[in-house]
Each structure stands twice: as structure tokens, then as C-alpha cells.
Amino acid sequence: MALQQIVEQVVTGLGYDLVEIERSAGGLLRITIDLPWVAPATDAPAPLLDQFVTVEDCEKVTRQLQFALEVDGAEYKRLEVSSPGIDRPLRHEQDFVRFEGSVIDITLKAPMGAAAAGQVSANRKKFRGTLERAESGGWQIVWRDEPAVKPGQKVSKKRVPAPLQALGFTLDELRDARLAPIVDFKGRAGKAGQGAA
Incomplete structure (x- = not known):
């Protein structure tokens, strides 16, 4: 099975969205996950708090991915699972x-x-x-x-x-x-x- 399929299957199976897979020099395999998003109903109230991926979420996905990648024989030296951060990529x-x-x-x-x-x-x-x-x-x-506008600079109202x-x-x-x-x-x-x- 291809790396993309393995990772996507594990991540979605655990209830997360796969945002990005990146291979870097030195054998680093970086996986970015996010919480699934469902479009709010038009009559539903807006959510009060945003939900974010936690360290525990990343740890859970890392454990499952290590097992799945080992079984499949995928080559990597280091696995990093993280949230998308404040500069989240928009792909779909x-x-x-x-x-x-x-x-x-x-x-x-x-x-x-x-x-x-x-x-x-x-x-x-x-x-x-x-x-x-x-x-x-x-x-x-x-x-x-x-x-x-530079900090402290006054901007004319006109x-x-x-x-x-x-x-x-x-x-x-x-x-x-x-x-x-x-x-x-x-x-x-x-x-x-x-x-x-």
C-alpha cells in the first residue's frame, strides 16, 4: 500500500483530517492533522470556543502510525505529527x-x-x-x-x-x-x- 493511503487510512480511522504529508531530508516524515470540520447549519448558533488539535491527539496518531508504517515496511527515520498551526495550508x-x-x-x-x-x-x-x-x-x-502603519505613528482621520x-x-x-x-x-x-x- 502507498504511504499516502496508509497515513490517510490511519488518520481518518482515528477521527482526524489529514492536512499534509511531507518528507524532508534526513528521513523525517512530517504528518499534519486537524480536527474534522462540519459546516454549521444555518439556524445553529455559532460555536463559542474553537477546538484545536492537542498534544494527546498527536501522540495517539503517532503511536498508530508507527505501528502501521512498521507493518508496511515504510522507510523513515523520524516521525513528526503536528497540528496545522496558524499558517494552515488550504488545499481543498x-x-x-x-x-x-x-x-x-x-x-x-x-x-x-x-x-x-x-x-x-x-x-x-x-x-x-x-x-x-x-x-x-x-x-x-x-x-x-x-x-x-508604524507603531506609534499617527494616521490622519482625513x-x-x-x-x-x-x-x-x-x-x-x-x-x-x-x-x-x-x-x-x-x-x-x-x-x-x-x-x-
């Missing part, structure tokens, strides 16, 4: 549905080219913005190209904000998509209803 349509409304980073396979209208460089491939459902049914990322820009895309056009690693030290207030990261 369900990931985009789950994190709709979140700030994400995307990298396109090819530059936008001549289709880029307005203030965006035609050679640009990387974007950070809010993930939204496009009117066409696909996905779009919405952002403002404003210069970053300053006109940069215009909103949007870029529609399909999953086939993406090289990489991840949640933007934004750390908020003010707590989780106001984030109820967003999926776990």
Missing part, C-alpha cells in the same frame, strides 16, 4: 468554505498578466486579503494596498483609504494558499463562528 474546496471570511495568503502559479487592470502589477503572484465567495460562485480575495481590490481565482490557478499568520494578543473576542486553525 472544503478548506476554503471553512475559512471563508479569514485573511489568507495566496500565490498564483502564473502572474496575472494583461488581465490585471487597475493598480495591480501584471507580474504580481502573491496576495494577502480576505477570502470571499465570488458572485460567479468561485472564490475571490479582497484587499487594500495601503502602506503599513486620510482617504486605498480603494478595495478584488481578484477572482480558481483552485487550479493556485500554487499555494494558507491562512495568514496573524497573531492577535487581545484574545479571541469576536472570533466565535470562525473555524479552528
